[in-house]
Amino acid sequence: MQKAHHPELGEIALTEVMGALSDPIRVGLVRVLADGRERGWGQLRAPVAKSTLSHHLRVLRDAGLTRTRQEGTRCYVTLRRDDLQARFPGLLQVVLSAMEIDDVGSQVGLRDGADP
Template identity: 45%
Template sequence: MREVSQPATEAIRLVDVLRALADPVRLDLVLRLDRMGEAFCNAIGAEIDVHQTTLSHHYRVLREAGVTWTKAQGRSRLVRLRREDLDALFPGLLDSVLNAHRRTRENAPAGTTKAP
């Protein structure tokens, strides 16, 4: 199986991270990864109601922006947040974005999905 491409720490750019975190589905994925630490793509994706190809796209955007680290294990992919890298490059950014997303989800109108 071919190696998964992802940026080196020094190549992570703020604009790419912000663009990756601007999508609600990706924010939900990041919230789940933050809670779980590390997980297989299919384990997290099973909780989110999107088509598999769309989910793969979201994982790729997060990986290429430097938000997540992906490791191939056989036919599966193990994913984790690059929290240490992001905190070193952009102190407080990830916590601020995730806390704001949690508050938004908690205050969502009745009938909408709550945060994980």
Template identity: 50%
Template sequence: MNLFTVMTALSDPVRLSIVTTLSAQSEVACNCFDLPVGKSTASRHFRVLREAGLIHQRDMGTRRINSLRRLEVNRRFPGLLDLVLREAATNASADR
């Protein structure tokens, strides 16, 4: 996990919304996210987050379950995830 890859992954609004959702819920299936993109684009966003080390995915039957790797990210970059999520919430409330 490297900082540049993590920050690049978090810089996209769709990926940031995925991470924000996962920070509020422990596990979410891919098809339960309300994303403004098609299925193949959503798959790419999940792949970028997984390869950056931000999320963990596991298969459960026909569903792919996502979870945020908060402990691992915090261990490597203490406070980064909280800062990014706080800024995302601030920007979301300012946009309303």
């Protein structure tokens, strides 16, 4: 597997971030990752096929919302909270609050046995 591309801080565009957040599955993934913990892709539960989940994770990474790390055959993902705060101060917190109020992405979570 080739190394994943992550946009540099100055390359993260608001239109790309907002576009990535236009899908409820991706919103749910951001909600799960908002606790700041790195998660293995296998820990994530979503009502989509594995290939579709992989696509959603790639969209989030390409937009600059997440960082993916590969370790052997396993992939791990984290939310780029500090980078997003530096680039767009306050945006992530506002979006997360709105997601919570509207219960967007609640169908995404962690698999049983994954840390809460």
